[in-house]
Amino acid sequence: MGQYGFVININDCYGCxxxxxxxxxxxxxxxxxxxxxxxxxxxxNPNRMDFISMSCNHCDDPQCMKVCPVSAYTKRDDGIxxxxxxxxxxxxxxxxxxxxxxxxYDPVEQxxxxxxxxxxxxxxxLIPRCVESCPAQIIKFGEINELRAEYGNDIEVVESMxxxxxxxxxxxxxxxxxxx
Amino acid sequence: MKEEMRKSQAxxxxxxxxxxxxxxxxxxxxxxxxxxxxxIAIKDAIKSPSEVLASEPVKYEVFxxxxxxxxxxxxxxxxxxxxxxxxxxxxKDFNVTGCLRGMSRTQWVNNESRIKxxxxxxxxxxxxxxxxxxxxxxLDLIEENIRKTIKEIGNKGILLESASGNMDSIAxxxxxxxxxxLGGATRPAGSLCCSAVTAAMNPxxxxxxxxxxxxxxxxxxxxxxxNNPAVTMQAYFKEYEEAMKNxxxxxxxxxxxxxxxxxADEWIPIMPGTxxxxxxxxxxxxxxxxxxxxxxxxxxxxxVYLVDQNGKLVRENQEDPDSYVVYDMKQKMxxxxxxxxxxxxxxxxxxxxxxxxxxxxxLIKEEAKEWTVEATAKETDVPKETILRLAREYAKNKPSxxxxxxxxxxxxxxxxxxxxxQFYLAILTGNIGKPGAGxxxxxxxxxxxxxxxxxxxxEVTEEVANIPVAKLGESIVNGDPTEIGFWYIxxxxxxxxxxxxNMVRKALEKVPFVVVADSLMTSTALYADLILPVTTVFExxxxxxxxxxxxIQLKEKAVExxxxxxxxYWILTEIAKRFGVGELFDKPIEExxxxxxxxxxxxxxxxxxxxxxxxxxxxxxxxxxxxxxSTGKAHLFxxxxxxxxxxxxxxxxxxxxxxxxxxxxxxxxxxxxxIQYKMPRSIHSSFSTLEWLNEVHQSEPEVLIHPKDxxxxxxxxxxxxxxxxxxxxxxxxxxVTTHIKEHIIGLQNGWWxxxxxxxxxxxxxxxxxxxxxxxxxxxLVDVRKxx
Numbered sequence: 001m002g003q004y005g006f007v008i009n010i011n012d013c014y015g016c017x018x019x020x021x022x023x024x025x026x027x028x029x030x031x032x033x034x035x036x037x038x039x040x041x042x043x044x045n046p047n048r049m050d051f052i053s054m055s056c057n058h059c060d061d062p063q064c065m066k067v068c069p070v071s072a073y074t075k076r077d078d079g080i081x082x083x084x085x086x087x088x089x090x091x092x093x094x095x096x097x098x099x100x101x102x103x104x105y106d107p108v109e110q111x112x113x114x115x116x117x118x119x120x121x122x123x124x125x126l127i128p129r130c131v132e133s134c135p136a137q138i139i140k141f142g143e144i145n146e147l148r149a150e151y152g153n154d155i156e157v158v159e160s161m162x163x164x165x166x167x168x169x170x171x172x173x174x175x176x177x178x179x180x
Numbered sequence: 181m182k183e184e185m186r187k188s189q190a191x192x193x194x195x196x197x198x199x200x201x202x203x204x205x206x207x208x209x210x211x212x213x214x215x216x217x218x219x220i221a222i223k224d225a226i227k228s229p230s231e232v233l234a235s236e237p238v239k240y241e242v243f244x245x246x247x248x249x250x251x252x253x254x255x256x257x258x259x260x261x262x263x264x265x266x267x268x269x270x271x272k273d274f275n276v277t278g279c280l281r282g283m284s285r286t287q288w289v290n291n292e293s294r295i296k297x298x299x300x301x302x303x304x305x306x307x308x309x310x311x312x313x314x315x316x317x318x319l320d321l322i323e324e325n326i327r328k329t330i331k332e333i334g335n336k337g338i339l340l341e342s343a344s345g346n347m348d349s350i351a352x353x354x355x356x357x358x359x360x361x362l363g364g365a366t367r368p369a370g371s372l373c374c375s376a377v378t379a380a381m382n383p384x385x386x387x388x389x390x391x392x393x394x395x396x397x398x399x400x401x402x403x404x405x406x407n408n409p410a411v412t413m414q415a416y417f418k419e420y421e422e423a424m425k426n427x428x429x430x431x432x433x434x435x436x437x438x439x440x441x442x443x444a445d446e447w448i449p450i451m452p453g454t455x456x457x458x459x460x461x462x463x464x465x466x467x468x469x470x471x472x473x474x475x476x477x478x479x480x481x482x483x484v485y486l487v488d489q490n491g492k493l494v495r496e497n498q499e500d501p502d503s504y505v506v507y508d509m510k511q512k513m514x515x516x517x518x519x520x521x522x523x524x525x526x527x528x529x530x531x532x533x534x535x536x537x538x539x540x541x542x543l544i545k546e547e548a549k550e551w552t553v554e555a556t557a558k559e560t561d562v563p564k565e566t567i568l569r570l571a572r573e574y575a576k577n578k579p580s581x582x583x584x585x586x587x588x589x590x591x592x593x594x595x596x597x598x599x600x601x602q603f604y605l606a607i608l609t610g611n612i613g614k615p616g617a618g619x620x621x622x623x624x625x626x627x628x629x630x631x632x633x634x635x636x637x638x639e640v641t642e643e644v645a646n647i648p649v650a651k652l653g654e655s656i657v658n659g660d661p662t663e664i665g666f667w668y669i670x671x672x673x674x675x676x677x678x679x680x681x682n683m684v685r686k687a688l689e690k691v692p693f694v695v696v697a698d699s700l701m702t703s704t705a706l707y708a709d710l711i712l713p714v715t716t717v718f719e720x721x722x723x724x725x726x727x728x729x730x731x732i733q734l735k736e737k738a739v740e741x742x743x744x745x746x747x748x749y750w751i752l753t754e755i756a757k758r759f760g761v762g763e764l765f766d767k768p769i770e771e772x773x774x775x776x777x778x779x780x781x782x783x784x785x786x787x788x789x790x791x792x793x794x795x796x797x798x799x800x801x802x803x804x805x806x807x808x809x810s811t812g813k814a815h816l817f818x819x820x821x822x823x824x825x826x827x828x829x830x831x832x833x834x835x836x837x838x839x840x841x842x843x844x845x846x847x848x849x850x851x852x853x854x855i856q857y858k859m860p861r862s863i864h865s866s867f868s869t870l871e872w873l874n875e876v877h878q879s880e881p882e883v884l885i886h887p888k889d890x891x892x893x894x895x896x897x898x899x900x901x902x903x904x905x906x907x908x909x910x911x912x913x914x915x916v917t918t919h920i921k922e923h924i925i926g927l928q929n930g931w932w933x934x935x936x937x938x939x940x941x942x943x944x945x946x947x948x949x950x951x952x953x954x955x956x957x958x959x960l961v962d963v964r965k966x967x
Contacts (some may be wrong), residue, residue, distance in 0.1 A: 012416075013445055014411075015860070016279055016280060016438070018280040021283050021872045021873070021875040022280070024872050025268070025283045026267070032875065034876060037876075043202055044917060044918040047437045047918055047919055048442060049439065050442070067504070090795070131267070133270065133283070135270075135276065135278070135415050136421065
């Protein structure tokens with residue numbers, strides 16, 4: 001079975017953040033916890049305003065999994081990185097290790113949680129809610145090899161454009177289409 | 181203690197997992213085709229073994245409604261479990277995908293701060309101190325105060341204010357009708373959104389609320405003029421992106437580098453209020469370079485109508501308003517404009533016309549001539565080469581479209597001319613009535629079918645008044661044109677939306693009995709004498725057939741409202757009963773819906789299956805140059821404007837509150853101009869307090885200020901600042917950025933008192949000159965660091 005991943009088309013994203021609210025509405029994450037966040041990338045002279053929607057990139061080499069002292073993280077055959085929430089101690093090692101700030105700590109619950117790619121939906125043949133909810137259809141979901149073949153993979157260009165961490169750290173399963 | 185804490189955390193998590201597993205089940209249904217509603221029970225199909233509820237059947241119901249307010253009326257689907265809404269999604273069979281606000285309705289319906297009972301003021305107005313009373317007591321008070329007002333002031337002392345908040349095809353119409361049956365009421369005149377557009381479109385093209393959204397993707401050149409469709413036409417923005425993929429250029433004219441500007445090919449920052457000068461400058465280039473569509477002007481417009489030496493339109497018969505006269509070049513004589521087989525002259529420059537007559541086109545040409553590239557650049561701050569390029573590209577890259585969509589540009593002192601000037605551009609270049617062309621207004625299904633009012637109005641013989649909505653506060657405070665004794669406010673919040681908030685506040689404090697019907701403690705509700713608890717979307721059945729989507733939609737009731745909240749139409753019916761006119765109102769809601777639909781060919785049964793679009797796609801307004809005026813032609817000379825002592829031809833007038841108006845002494849005190857913009861987190865002030873939206877967007881007001889303006893005032897990015905003028909103050913966080921033009925400050929619309937207050941505290945309450953609109957984007961202010 002192939003690895004699942006996302007495509008994020010920054011070129012067509014206009015920052016409504018419907019994906020973030022769809023995620024919250026679907027997963028009922030606590031106040032302050034948003035598994036899919038949209039970052040605004042504001043540049044001046046010349047002006048630019050790009051939005052980068054990102055959740056967990058379900059990496060090939062998940063740093064969260066590597067550092068977790070209680071082995072709360074597992075990676076399924078389809079590449080989805082899951083957290084066993086019961087096991088989480090709230091130590092936040094994963095929060096520090098993840099290059100993409102995917103795991104988020106809730107000070108009220110004193111635990112960490114992160115995007116599970118809407119795994120139950122996927123198991124029922126549905127797509128993740130964030131993908132489904134996007135009014136401009138800028139987030140796509142599928143097998144990463146197919147997505148890379150269709151949408152290209154110039155991740156190094158994107159990384160330098162948006163000051164992103166190197167993909168070499170964790171091998172994220174995301175295709176990012178940069179703004180023109 | 182520690183043990184207890186762990187226990188409660190475990191319980192919390194357990195609950196969360198239960199909730200989550202249920203929601204995942206509901207999501208399954210979202211993936212299937214859902215049509216209609218009803219008490220469907222489906223076995224939970226969750227496969228994950230770790231989920232607590234995996235073995236239990238999950239019963240839920242699915243209901244549909246629409247996101248009703250002044251937005252796009254996207255269709256929504258609610259998932260209900262045990263009488264509670266657990267999730268709202270955009271309906272999948274609708275033409276566009278609803279957004280984050282629609283989904284957040286879960287948090288609106290289930291909001292802990294809902295008004296649940298009628299509440300009577302006990303403290304000072306604005307203090308937020310109220311006590312709960314019964315509906316009977318509340319209705320007694322309403323009846324008593326209406327009777328008292330009629331006795332002491334007359335019907336004109338009653339003010340009814342309803343707008344585009346929790347609106348639908350029943351409530352607002354019924355409220356208007358109710359007060360006519362009580363003898364009449366004073367109403368606000370004009371609108372905050374777009375009466376300038378009405379004042380331009382009705383005389384020029386004969387029709388309003390017509391949009392070009394169906395053919396955006398066919399356009400080759402799109403100008404978003406003072407408008408930000410990535411936010412305000414959000415569900416349709418992918419159409420713009422499609423157009424761009426097909427090779428269209430997207431241009432944004434806006435003092436702010438908006439979300440749309442960020443996606444566009446070109447951002448043209450402009451001095452607010454000078455848009456008409458830019459349009460005339462473009463027209464001048466288009467005329468000089470002969471980029472006009474001659475045949476379109478001769479056959480489909482009144483550009484060829486003749487004007488006499490006194491500047492009046494020439495008519496064949498003074499009794500016949502449509503008997504406009506043209507000069508036929510074939511027969512070389514004056515003839516009625518619609519005579520067959522004629523070749524009407526476009527200009528005296530091409531042929532000699534008797535009696536010193538000139539054409540309407542000649543007058544336009546003369547008006548545009550003043551706006552040389554140099555003069556236009558000076559007034560608008562748009563560089564000369566940009567003006568030239570813009571004019572040429574708009575005229576040549578056909579089909580070209582202008583997105584006006586209730587723009588901020590027309591919320592200026594002479595907004596009617598701004599709107600009209602865009603139609604001039606479209607008409608003179610023949611960029612209208614074709615796919616991919618036109619001027620996009622907000623529009624909707626009521627322009628295709630006639631929706632009846634649920635209750636007919638009575639004839640009003642009593643004296644009532646109209647108060648221009650921009651001057652609502654000051655008019656009431658001054659008792660001009662009338663004292664107000666009873667003020668009924670529904671589907672709107674004047675404390676956030678009407679300009680000059682301090683005056684609105686004083687007005688609310690002055691009026692002896694203010695009723696606010698709403699679902700939450702809005703800024704306006706704080707100042708009410710009596711608050712009535714109102715249902716929100718998914719808590720009542722109603723009809724939505726409005727001017728925002730091309731669909732007629734049923735609003736289904738999914739859950740019981742909290743406490744004793746009631747639909748607006750229930751409240752209005754109860755008031756009607758107390759005045760002996762109850763029988764017109766007191767009917768099942770289905771009867772009212774059927775009355776609205778009568779003659780449309782659309783039935784309630786059809787709507788129960790889903791939204792109905794009664795017009796074929798794609799809709800092209802004024803197709804083939806068939807306008808809706810009395811002559812079927814576009815009229816470019818507007819006699820109504822002349823009757824109001826303004827130019828009958830589009831003309832640029834410099835606004836009073838403008839940096840360009842050097843004679844205004846106010847400039848010395850307030851050298852910055854403010855514009856107001858909309859955000860994805862709210863529609864006007866609706867949704868503004870919902871947690872999800874505050875979390876993913878922002879929870880406090882911000883203002884955009886240019887680095888040069890900030891530096892002069894020692895303001896750093898993130899500082900708390902005060903934007904101020906003689907009208908009031910707005911407190912916000914400064915965002916120092918080049919994403920706003922120098923000398924301009926960007927204010928956000930929609931913040932509640934409880935969140936720091938509306939930016940309307942400073943906005944200009946001058947009444948727009950020709951359409952009774954607002955001038956909020958002609959506001960002079962200054963800004964200082966807080967403290």
